[in-house]
Amino acid sequence: MPVTTIGGREVHIDDEGFLTEYDEWSEDLAKELAANIGIPELTEDHLRVIAFLRADYKEQGETATLRRVSAVGGIPTKTLFQLFPKKPARKMSYVSGLPKPAGCI
Amino acid sequence: MKRLVILGAGTAGTMVAAKLRPRLAASDWKITMIDQEPTHYYQPGFLFIPFGIYTPDDVVKPKADFIPSGVEYIEAEIDLIEAGENQVKLADGTVVEYDYLVIATGTSIRPDETPGLEGPEYGKTIHDFYTLPGAKALAEAIRFWEGGKLVLNIVEMPIKCPVAPLEFIFLADAYFQDKGLRDKVELTYVTPLDGAFTKPIAAKHLGNLLEDKGVNLEPDFYLERVDSDEKKLVSYDEREVEYDMLITIPLNMGADVIGRSGLGNEGNFVPVDSKNFLSKQFDNVFAVGDAADLPTSKAGSVAHFAVEVFTENFLRHIEGLPMLEEFDGHANCFIESGHGKGLLIDFNYDTEPLPGKYPLPGIGPFTLLRETEMNHWGKMMFKWTYWNMLLRGKPLPLPHEMLMAGKIDEEV
Numbered sequence: 234m235p236v237t238t239i240g241g242r243e244v245h246i247d248d249e250g251f252l253t254e255y256d257e258w259s260e261d262l263a264k265e266l267a268a269n270i271g272i273p274e275l276t277e278d279h280l281r282v283i284a285f286l287r288a289d290y291k292e293q294g295e296t297a298t299l300r301r302v303s304a305v306g307g308i309p310t311k312t313l314f315q316l317f318p319k320k321p322a323r324k325m326s327y328v329s330g331l332p333k334p335a336g337c338i
Numbered sequence: 339m340k341r342l343v344i345l346g347a348g349t350a351g352t353m354v355a356a357k358l359r360p361r362l363a364a365s366d367w368k369i370t371m372i373d374q375e376p377t378h379y380y381q382p383g384f385l386f387i388p389f390g391i392y393t394p395d396d397v398v399k400p401k402a403d404f405i406p407s408g409v410e411y412i413e414a415e416i417d418l419i420e421a422g423e424n425q426v427k428l429a430d431g432t433v434v435e436y437d438y439l440v441i442a443t444g445t446s447i448r449p450d451e452t453p454g455l456e457g458p459e460y461g462k463t464i465h466d467f468y469t470l471p472g473a474k475a476l477a478e479a480i481r482f483w484e485g486g487k488l489v490l491n492i493v494e495m496p497i498k499c500p501v502a503p504l505e506f507i508f509l510a511d512a513y514f515q516d517k518g519l520r521d522k523v524e525l526t527y528v529t530p531l532d533g534a535f536t537k538p539i540a541a542k543h544l545g546n547l548l549e550d551k552g553v554n555l556e557p558d559f560y561l562e563r564v565d566s567d568e569k570k571l572v573s574y575d576e577r578e579v580e581y582d583m584l585i586t587i588p589l590n591m592g593a594d595v596i597g598r599s600g601l602g603n604e605g606n607f608v609p610v611d612s613k614n615f616l617s618k619q620f621d622n623v624f625a626v627g628d629a630a631d632l633p634t635s636k637a638g639s640v641a642h643f644a645v646e647v648f649t650e651n652f653l654r655h656i657e658g659l660p661m662l663e664e665f666d667g668h669a670n671c672f673i674e675s676g677h678g679k680g681l682l683i684d685f686n687y688d689t690e691p692l693p694g695k696y697p698l699p700g701i702g703p704f705t706l707l708r709e710t711e712m713n714h715w716g717k718m719m720f721k722w723t724y725w726n727m728l729l730r731g732k733p734l735p736l737p738h739e740m741l742m743a744g745k746i747d748e749e750v
Contacts, residue, residue, distance in 0.1 A: 295633035304604035
């Protein structure tokens, strides 16, 4: 996997720029990642989504779907679209340092 | 006398019974299967019914034909699993006690979970092919269709057989070509994922397939509701896709009894250890097949490889020994691509589908990630294998763990 420097730190990413190492993520890094995709500031609401996603990934081994974030994390899908416009599933996993939701192929 | 109860006599449950009955002494173990449906469906065959390739007779047999001898079969609706008390309550009030429980209640489509999807238009302009009635209604509708906008929408992942929607689109393209109608049919693939092919290497090899076949792609589409009067899909971010015929892959959920019994996650899937299928809540409860919350595809092939791992682990677990075998998430799937050709993919939790040959390295006869006629024949022959080998618990000459031999581990 390629290595790149984000915010002065070396991290491993895949060819689409998603972090591949769970433990290389930090909140400071998340701010840089968010800025990369046009989210200028991470609000409390953003951080609540990110915290849920990271905890859930650790437990489940895969990134939560929007439905799961809504049903288990208590954050409505409409809100996710406001926080991470257009492509919430992709954007929230990118900022959280997790794999994007994917099919089997 | 100990008692093992298996809930569900579908693909996974039947294989569990077939594998375990010969391995558990009849003098020591009673095995009971419980299922409410008398019919066993060959579900991969549903895909072919709308196009007249299979008839309903190809995909149905009585469940009772596949209950191994020496296994008790109860046809009944399950009311509640009381795992704290090691018992299952049936709808008629009967209580079935167990020492060990295997949950294999599968997953089903839930059009009722999306506003506007289930209504008077269901079966008319809105169709599914994940049930036999759905596939039959769609066969009728397609036969007399004169063209228009055919839209296929996946509501949310995970779904049973994640490649089936793609296969449907490929087969539709070929079907309407053969009928001389292709120029009157607009095909659109609408998915919540960021593409039809989301894994880098598959995307590299197959990324142009939709374009080559003239199929429109609408990615990152999160369905909020269906307006069946205006015939359009409306997403959470207010995008709209119009259709004349909607093929829906509704939300998939585990059985309601799992939710009622407090054994499921938000989708009624049972949280288990992904390596050995033991419930995270109860040390004498396992979940196999689609009923489990495994981070891999919901598919019969996963259930097949999983049941082999499960069997060895179960036999150790009941002796108080540690479970040594670890399931790697292995799955393989034939993908019909139309005009007598097909693709094959082979992957697991950690390894995405790669090109190469399967099952014999360098020889095949099947080719991974490429359209070939042999792959198509593999898919067609699989029906026989399913009814005669898989469900009987007979060993297939395929190792349960995914092997890298024969695969080309290329860079994107």
